[in-house]
Amino acid sequence: MSLLFRSRQQGAQQVNISGFRRFVMFWVHNLQQAVASLGELARYPMASLMTMAVLGLSLTLPATLYVVVKNTEAIGADWQHASEITLFLRKDLSQQEVSTFHKRLSLSNDIESVRWIDKNEALQEFRESSGFGEALDALTNNPLPDVLLVLPVANKRGTVQAQQLAQQLRNEREVEQVRLDLDWLQRLEALLNLVRDGLLALAALLCIAVVLIVGNTIRLNINSKRDEIMVMKLVGATDGYIQRPFLYTGVWYGFVGGLIAWLATAVMILWISGAVADISELYESQFALIGLTFNEMLVLWLLAIGLGLLGSYIAVRKHVRTIEPQ
């Protein structure tokens, strides 16, 4: 639109550009500028790749840590089965009373299953496996109590709920002693929380670093094109028009940096999974490390692109405006 010569559009100019045409051309130009800035990056492949690698590798560390935390959480969830409550019953109960109590507990809504370890069987087993057989023979009566192993229903297995249930069971007449081995589970959870918080802080710091690195690279980029920017301003380019190629450069940094982050994370996980396999073998368990899911990869990629864009946005906002033709 002509600002100083309002009649120019209608009168002197033969080609009148319609609003729709302008809109279409705006997007066509965006596409052209996006491709052009990719071409610009390809002209200095080493320098571009280095910035992209910094971006990608910076994101690899939090991504790998995230995978580790995610897997540890999965194991933790598996081990929740261990929140089994052990009930030591009073020794003066008859077989009949224990059986009734066992049935009563089995019917409770909070309890999934109850396993009864009969005191006589337990004694027999102990005699065979411990090697104290003769010593036990000297005893006149069975020193072991009947034991019930209570497994809460799935949603009562959390530390707090399991503790509540244990408290309830402690009040039962038949129960002598209740044991709920939750300490290690709580410790694991606390540890996971610590790692998760640390991960978040680390990720935030690395994201800031990425933004600064991209911003600085774009700033150098802008300075090296000082003359070109001046000429563009002289012939009437808006700041937005001048900024766009630089913003696209930032987006490309993120685009490729994200791919590098995927690759590096995959390699890291591959590496770690060897060690994990060794550990799980020692524990005689089947455990495979779960890598990044498709959605998580998408988030990582978008994050990389977003950071690239943010870094370049900060740089162009600050520097394009200050370059004025002289």
Place this chain on the structure above:
Amino acid sequence: MIKFEQVSKTYPGGFQALNNVSFHLEPGEMAFLTGHSGAGKSTLLKLISMMERPTAGRVMINGHDLKRIHSRQIPYARRDIGMIFQDHRLLMDKTVFDNVALPLLIEGYSMQEARKRVHAALEKVGLGDKVRHYPMMLSGGEQQRVGIARAVVNKPPLLLADEPTGNLDPKLSMEIIRLFEDFNRVGVSVLIATHDLGLIARLRYRTLTLRDGRMINDGLQES
């Protein structure tokens, strides 16, 4: 077309480049602006192209007070002013075509329309066969003509030229001036800053003369 009303410009640091300058350039007029180096020619052109703002007074283009134009609107206003520089200010890593097409693409022309206009502008300055060349491959005079093609490609009603013949021999200089005359003939207002007094003497155009920031002759007085 261009009207200065008691315009002064003092740069930060206290140097007064223009002191109470007034003149009026009519629409469709062609004029020279002259004076020794440092007299304020460049500053005067910078005030018209809004690279600088006046410290006092008013600069008007086509009746619009430039003070009223917000800094965000400056790019749009500059599209109405064709500017030509002594050092051409061409983009050396772009072809002649890309250089001349720049103002059109910035304005949102499609490639086809731009191509038509770029070819027309280059034909006009006699460089129709150098479209695919890079500025480095051209002579000084040709580079200057590319600069002129870029300035006129979107048909601005006003042309400003800062020492357009500064690096050229008299023959080439005259060719460049003839080009400006051609544009002037179709109604474009032209203001040429130059210290090439010989050139001015050979042509009978209005001449504005600056000395130490004052306008000592606005070309209208009897002399």
